Amino acid sequence: MAKSTKEISSSANKISVLAQNSTSKEISQKQASFNLGIEKNADFGDVGMGVLSDGTPYLNQRGLAALCGVQNAHIGTISSQWNDDDEKPRIKAIKAILEKAGYTAASAHFEILHAGRTHYCYPAEVCLAVLEYYAFDAGSNCQPEARDNFRLLAGSKLREMIYSQLGYDPSGKNSAKFERWHERIALNYQSAPKGYFHVFNEAHTIIYELIMAGADIGANFVVDISIGQHWSKHWEASGLAAQFERGKYPHRYPDSHPQSKSNPQESWCYPLAALGEFRQWLQDVYLEGGKFQGYLQGKVSKGQIAPSVAQLAIATLTPPALPKPGG
Template sequence: MDRSNLPSYGEQLDLSLRAVREVEIDGIQMGVLSNGTPYLTMRGLAIMCGVAPSVIQGIAANWPAERLKPRGRKIDASLTAQGYNSDQLVIKTKGNGGEVHAYTDAVCMSILEYYALDASQPNSEVARNNYRILARDSFRRFIYQRTGYSEASSLASLQVFQQRLQLNDQIPANFFSIFREMADLTFHLANSSFQLDAHSIPDISVGIHWGKYWSANNLAEQYGERIKFPHNYPDNFPQSQGNQKEAWIYPILSLGIFRNWLQSTYVRTHLAPYLTKKVGEGALPAPKAEQILIAVQRPSLPGQ
């Protein structure tokens, strides 16, 4: 998404939320926050309202004063009716591609309602048409469908991820585990409708490829030997039955090498074939594979 002209409102980043879905359809930027709240960006909301982005920016940037004016009073009344009680109209947070300025469903519907029903403007019919669409289909469903966000499947996978984290949180101090160190990648998978279950365990794929790299490059000579350590699965996983399962854990001194390998080798070389396989198995909707590959790319610092 193009964020080159995003405004600065002066508020701090809200890192308790993240944009876990970000798409642009017909020029309208939209997404879903990590708590399931759908949003439009400033430009997306402006297009829906049939106004210039600077108009939306002005309302949000000057909201304390704006809400006392005729336009602001109408928007504020609509927000109050929806139970919205924040002093800000925009949530400034982080997404996969950088900073995001999110106008949530309540804010979007209140501003769109004003431009559809109360404002006198040349493009008011645009706002009225979009308001009818969203009032009929619901803003949340509208964004979920267009971003491919599945609340139920994402929540189920996140619950599995959380269970496994809690079951495997006692790694010896001088070692690290593949499962815990690839948590960022697993989080992106879970939030992209990837079905985390007993049949789709991405850390096994990462562990196999990293183990081959470890052995091929004789890393034990430089960092020390890896060791097997108990690894636990949720009770509803078949892997939890029978003998205690074990997984390799690696010397903490090699953690930097692993993190670099994960991004430079696994994500770039091995992740796409793994996702293609999971699409074939039904663990992942086909359109999501490309979205995941984009989402897991790390930004580069200027000059690097």
């Protein structure tokens, strides 16, 4: 029975959280460039890589050349000859490798305009086919770098390497972790009046690190309330209230939070002139003075987070001091 092949196009190999289009037709290079964007990209030494907006991992031309141990121009020639009527033996061999893996490609790369310049993006499956060719099938042009890299990156390992290097989650699980926090941001990112700040926006780094440590941030885990309560007490006790005048602003919770039933809720906002005081207090008193640790220990005792989450968050949010001059 003939093995079915998948077409590498702007709708092919979508990540599992996206709907598959079983009837997708071939998309030309011009159409692909229009439909696709670059989600993430970076250079690691000589290897440039990224992830397209449909979740497809790729290497750029220079990166693929480096893995294959050949000049950048050789990879460019593969692209330019990909659809020649008189198909060159090298192109025929690479396409055969690709088809054996279950893929076809209308072109070797996508041209994507990103950040003001054109990027030449070679999908991971094309990269592996070219890498295998230069590892074993190029005759006198076989490259030891290609063999070494193919052994390291065969199968799904190239995809996984690109995702890992870029911190990209193809399952979409990390995106779901941030969903409820993002809902609050969407409702409140501009809610403080001009000239004032509010604790919710200033707590973003703490909330982010808690989510990354594994905390389920939601209706029962609103760390900015804890920060706000302690800061308000400090505001009065330290004499800041005599120096500055704070005010109230409407804060809203998304429908996924039971607190939304009493929207909008009045919350304190503070003048920007006091922002330096707040950030110093947040680091010295709340984070390093034991208040944050006490808040997390309360969550641990209620079974709302694991002890490891609390330990990781505390360790991450206690940055090292700058070295002393001459030290």
